[in-house]
Amino acid sequence: MVFAAPKQAVARAEEVLGSAPSPLHASVAHQVIGIWQRDWGDMKLALHHLRRARDLAVRAESTDREGDVLAALGVALVTAGRTRQGLDALERGVTVSSGHTRARVLYRRAYASWVLGRHRESLEDVRRAIPVLRQMDDVIWTARALTLRATVHLAVGAVERAEADFAAAESLFDTTGQEHDKADGVESRGLAAFRSGDIPAALRLFDEAGDRYAKLDTPSFMLYIRRCEVLMAAGLAPEALAEADAAIAVLDGIGGQSTLKAELLLAAARAARRAGDPHTAIARAALAVRLFAAQRRPWWETHARLVLVEARLAAGRGSGRLVADAAEVAERLAGFGAPAAPEASLLAGRIALRLGWTADAERHLAVAARSRHSGPPLARMTGWAAQALRARAAGSQRGVLEACRRGLDVLDDHRMTLGASELRARATEQGAELAALAQRASLDSGHPRRLLVWSERWRATALAAPPTRPPADPELLGDLTAFREIAARAEAARMEGRPIPALEREQRRLEREIRGRTLHIRGDAPGFGSRFDPGRLLERLGDDVLLVELAVLDGRVQVLLCGQGRVRRFEAGLLAEAETEAEHVQAGLRRLAHPGAEARLPVVEAMGGRLEELLLGPAAAHLGSGPVVVVPPGRLHRVPWALLPSLRERVLSVSPSASSWLRAHETEPPPGGRHVLVRGPGLATEGAEVPELAGRYGGSTVLEADEARVPRVLEELDGAALAHIAAHGTFRADSPLFSSLRMADGPIVVHDFERLDRSPYRIILSCCDTARFASVGADELLGLVTALLPLGTAGVVACTAPVNDAAVVPLMLALHKGLSSGLSLAEALRDARAALPADATHQATGWAFSAFGAA
Structure with a gap:
């Protein structure tokens, strides 16, 4: 009962103990309480009750009872970090028990071996236990043993065997009332989905398992x-690090399992390293290493040492000693049969290359490169990264580019299994090293067109295909409606000065629900579609339009001028200096949005000049006189490009990538012209x-006052030729896909x-901050504008900075005047800026707006 209805089981056990039970019955009751405390409570209490249960079993003169309690006690001692005592108790349990009970004891010894990372011993015991459990028609314990065997298979990379065992276990659990075991089965299927590369399914199954555990009121630290x-x-x-640290705090608060704390510390260390916080990673990993060593868990200790070496390298501690440490870790992981062994070999090779130890690097990289042809996507990526580094060390540019x-093809296929645009964007970080290696090889080759191809290969790729549309999920729609209502109530209360902590908590909860459901969506199919063709781009640009793509290599801006049938390269300034100057420009524009700042206008104009030197350098003198399309890296998304002197009077548009511009240029307007x-x-x-x-616009649809409600607005926007939205915009840096426009019933x-089936062909957003994005992954953007471009929008006019609302009105009227006469968005915006009064506020307003896309 303790795994079917845990709280009720403990209550029944306490009733038994209060009724002067026999030693046999008292042993069972103490064991139940001990198991509950072991898995979900205080380990000290768990050991007290389990030892009491063992003593009572001896008094009852039941060897099978004693063996069963010794098994539970042995697991508790192992998970408390007392490995030798725990294994001794389990060995004694196997010795004193027989038949059916011995099979259950063997299962629990197999579980303890899995916790310790002794996978061969675990498989041996569980294989001995399963036939006996099946013969005794013990459905529950057979299912548990199959689940454990599957979990061990996953630990050593045998995914197909694991999936077969998980499926068999699930069919058995469905015939029982073991709710906790069922939840564990769902969690295990999530782990199998992840190991096979299906991240959306893993997140969905983990969330389902979490809901099941919550109903049982039991925490699951393994989850x-x-x-x-x-x-x-x-x-x-960063989210993984926050979850791991929160779980550690909860575990410490209840005095829980020491083994779980060590594993959570390892998870936190991995997350901190990937989040770019090597010092936190070093601290967490070092503590994990000490705990694993004290617990006699060499498999786990070696994995923690791998993270420790990675973090030390990231903190700038590359040395010969670090090469030796990484090589030792790789050798030990290979001996364990751990899937992480190639990752350690790649690490050793990478450090050796930095030190100029080419022979050592080749030896380690050759081992890592063997993983490139098999295994899950990220393991194959490790192999190709090793192969690329081998080719670079050998001086083979062709080999580098091929690897x-x-x-990146492997990662592309993997990313397209992700339905959510956020996951697609963030997953590109896994390919950042390969993309950088290819760009460096292209630059060294002296072929600007090749550098353009590789710049495009890993730029704004999340926008190359629209996200998978969410299914008609009534719960998701309900959550969006509830979120809108709560956000509207919070906004009203905020304006009235009333406290809103409860509303904010509910809003955050709904945001988590909505985001979780969208992350569960699986991509339509693997495959990335057509590749970028520079010849096609140059053909579409013709002789008049110039596309300026900015690539960043080793921190310096490389300017690629594309047009008139050729690609030319110029070197500009440092990206870090350009970012700093762009922030100064943003501050200047914010100041100019308010009256009385006329004196700041020349200062901001001078900033634009400095920014041009850093971003365009000598290329500024080669822009010609025709229209210009700027393709900046993600980290420069907030630059007001119209402020740069050489672009100030131009027909100017901005695009996340040359591929995005091509797609927008070739997008046909919808029929009807609504x-x-x-x-x-x-x-x-x-x-x-x-x-x-x-x-x-005679016959246009006007939505205002109570008619400007989200469902109606979405209905009218779908497939429109032109949409103009005048509404307050809010950018959410913490959660960019909750960036919003304020409607009558709350945020959209x-x-x-x-x-939307198809977003408007052209859309004009006449409000602040609508063109702000979050830069994520390798070179991806998340925000309102980037959500529209893959959905059929060919052009957007939006704002990168706070502006003066009154000054926006004449700009918008002049913009639409140009559109009515047949101009493109970029042409109309150029003319609208020129038509504005020459005062500082109007000039700053004009610079703050940009045309995105190609319409």
Whole structure:
């Protein structure tokens, strides 16, 4: 009963102990309480009750009872870090028991061996136990043994065997009332899905298991550990670190299992390293190493040492000693048959290369490269990264590019199994090293066109295909509606000065629910579609349009001018200096948005000049006089490009990638030419341009006041030719897909736009901060504009900075005047800026708006 209804089982056991039981019955009751405390409570109490249960079993003169209790006690001692005592208790349990009971004891010794990382011993014991359990028709324990065997198979990389055992165990558990075991089965299937490369399925199954544990009111620390591993693979390392640290605090608070604490510390160390925090990673990993060593768990200790070496390298501690440490870790992992062995060999090779030890590097990299042809996607990526480094050390540019291509192809296929745009974007981080190696080889080759190809190969790839549309999930729709209502109530309370902590907590809960459901969505199919063709780009650009792509190598901006049938390369300034200057420009624009800042105008204009030197360098003198498309790296997404002197009077548009511009350029407008004008609440000007635009566009759909509600707005936007939305915009740096526009019934968020069959062909967002993005992954952007571009929008006008609401109105009217006369968005925006008054506020407003795409 303790794994079917844990709390009720403990209550029944306490009733038994209060009724003067026989030694046999008292032994069972103490064992039940001990098991509960062992798995979900205080280890000291667990050991007290289990030792009491053992003594009572001896008094009852039942060897099978004694063997069963010794097995539970042995597991408790092992998970408390008292490995030798625990193994002795388990050995004694096997010796004194027989038949059916001995099979159960063997299962628990196999479990203890798995905890210790002794996988061969674990498989041997569980294989001995399963036939006896089946013969005795012991459904529950047979299912548990199959689940354990599957888990051990996964630890050594035998995914197919694991999946077969998990399936068999699940069918058996379905015939029982063992709710905790069922939840564990769902969790185990999630682990199998992850090992086979299906991250959305793993997240969905882990969430389902978590819901089941919550209903039983039992924490599951193993679920935290496994979920952290999946979050890291999905590029969500900061979240994984937060979850691991929170679980450690809970475990410490209840005096829980020492073995679980060590594993959580290892998960936290891995997450900190991937989150770019090597010092936290070193601290967590070093403590994990000490705990694993004290617990006599060499398999786990070696994995923790691998993270420790990685973190020390990331902290700049490369040395010959570190090469030796990594090589020793690789050898030990290979001896264990651990799937992480190639990763350690790659690490040893990488450090050796930095030290110039080419022979040592080749030896280690050759071992790591063997994994490139088999295994899960990230393991194959490790192999291709090793192969690329081998080729670079051998001076083979062709070999480097081939290995990088093959490795990124693997990651492309993996990413396209992810339905959520956020996961696709963040997963690109896994390929950052390969992309950088390919770009460096391309630069060294002296062929600008090749550098352009590789710059595009790993730029804004999450926008190359629309995210998988969420299914018609009534719970997701309900959560979005509830989120909107709560957000609207919180906004109203905030404006009235009322406290809103309860509303904020509920809003955060709903955000977690919505995000979780979208992360569960699986991509439509593997495959990345057509590759970038520079010839096709140059053909579409023709002789008039110039595309300026900025690549960053070793921290310096490389400018690629594409047009007139050729690609030219120029070297500009340092990216870090450009980022700093861009932040100064943003501060200047914010100041100019308020009256009385006229004196700051020349200062901001001078900043634009310095920014041009850093970003374009000598290329600025070769821009010609025609339209310009700027393709910046993700970290420069907030640059107001129209402020740069050589671009100030230009027909100028911005695109996340050359591929995105091509797709937008070739997008056909929808039939019908519907115009939709939306006016949200609370604007200082009340969206004053909307009534005038309604008169200009006869027959347009105008949504304002109570009609500007999210469901109606989405309905009208779907497939429109032109949409103009005047509404307050909010950018969420902490959760960019909850960036929003304020409607009458609450915010319309990126998740809402992703449900459109086709977003408007052209869309104009006349409000602050709508063109802000979060830069994630290798070179990806998440935000409102980037959500629209893959869904059929060819062009967007949006704002990168806070602006003066009153100054926006004449800019928007002039912009639409140009559109009405047949101009493109970029042409109309250029003319609209020129038509504005020359004062600082209007000039800053014009610079803050950009045209994105190609319409």
